[in-house]
Amino acid sequence: MSTKKTRVRFAPSPTGPLHIGGVRTALFNYLFAKKNNGDFILRIEDTDQARFVEGAEEYIINSLEWCGIKFDEGIKEGGEYGPYRQSERKMIYHQYADALIVSGNAYYAFDTPEELNDIRKQYETEKKTFAYDSSVRDKLNNSIILSEKETYKLINSETPYVIRFKMPVNEELILNDIIRGEIKINTSTLDDKILFKSDGMPTYHLANIVDDHLMEISHVIRGEEWLPSLPLHVLLYKAFLWEKEMPEFAHLPLLLKPVGNGKLSKRDGDKLGFPVFPLYWKSPSGEEFRGYREDGYFADAFINMLVFLGWNPGGEKEIFSMNELIEAFTFERVGKSGSKFDPEKAKWFNNQYIQTKDNSELAKLFIPILKQKGIDAEILHVTKIVGLVKERVSFVNELWEQSYFFFNAPTEYDQKVIKKKWKENTPEILTGVKEMLSTITVFEKDNIEPEFKAYLEKNEIGFGQVMNALRLTLVGNNSGPDLFTIISLIGKQETINRIETGINLIAY
8 A cells, every 4th residue: 555645536527426336436535545644535527518507516526415424625625736626627638638749658649539420430341440559540630640741731720629648559557456466468450549629629549647746646436337448547657757656546346236236226216116316316318317325315324324335344233423434444345246135135234324323403494394294293192103113114204104104093993803812702801901091090191001901801801802992993904012002192082082993993
């Protein structure tokens, strides 16, 4: 590992909503930086103006804020290495492209898109794949075959051009990746990538190398899809004579579909019913996408779920706070192979976090749902109810399904329970129970339960004879938490009313 100060960056492009794979990349960068007392930087790579999407930059920032991933430097935070938006740095890049021209590591290419398309089609008819590489570049329209005079005549006449990297011929490259180890590749298998476009903007390859160098980035942690670009990026560092300051690289494994192979996509989420974006997103064209936040996930549960896609701390422990993740995180525990996304495991994590949430915190989230249903309940009452049912749910919006009977009397009764548990003498037994309950003055669970049991014993009534039928009148089925707790929370008069209604509606 490098001895220089740890400085890492997350560098998304504002071309749409931030995929959870991107969030995971940001998270691993953040954990590594904090583990090593380093800096974490947000840099927006908006050099591809054709794919720029209005609102995407704000979405990226809001998503990471919700996740609790904090930046030391960036668009909002500022910092001495700014600007942190590449479109505001575009005056920087041309000089570096020019320097590569001067050193012979790059060249001007004047081929038009139409000319290159014609060549590609010709190759296709010959069942070959065209690549602009060392085998063809001396036959195309570029400064390698043009004289200096011809080249500058074209430039001065404003003929559109791009600047391409001049890939070395038949050079064996040995690359190092923190996760994958040593990688060997021959440069003759690589094409001459465009570094500078005809619109005056650099491509990702040039801009990110220049920015990483100027921002003193120590480690580049990014997705596996960038692994094919590693040879070019290493060669660029060498071409600029920056090899001694070159960052270390770590390429994270892909997030895979829940079923089968392939990268996790929005279509997988649509098909199987789960979000692939952290927050709800509405595109400028009006297309809408679900988000984990809006689906009811807690940010800490979402992060805990995400970190286990590609990283494993070893051992049985699965629930980690952000500080515990920072403490535990190492690249030695990051896998090389892709990780299948499991929507059910994501729900499990949220369920685990619901169990640890304070009941009053959950009650505050539940009250708006109750108000939508026309129920105005006291926070203390809702807090008690939430504590009884939260272990049965994965999301706050599921609390209603497990607790509706605390707020509304049943209007229908489970026929299966009636058939099995409602006997001829049940109305008579329940009437006696109702009258007994009406005499209890301190109507609390610890008082109701012993009085109830004493009454059954005195009247030689079996527990099974009454409990299921009583629950049926109070809840409408045989679900719910402890019956005496339900009775105490809905109150004496409501309990009596429900028993009376149940007797009348079920018996006849």
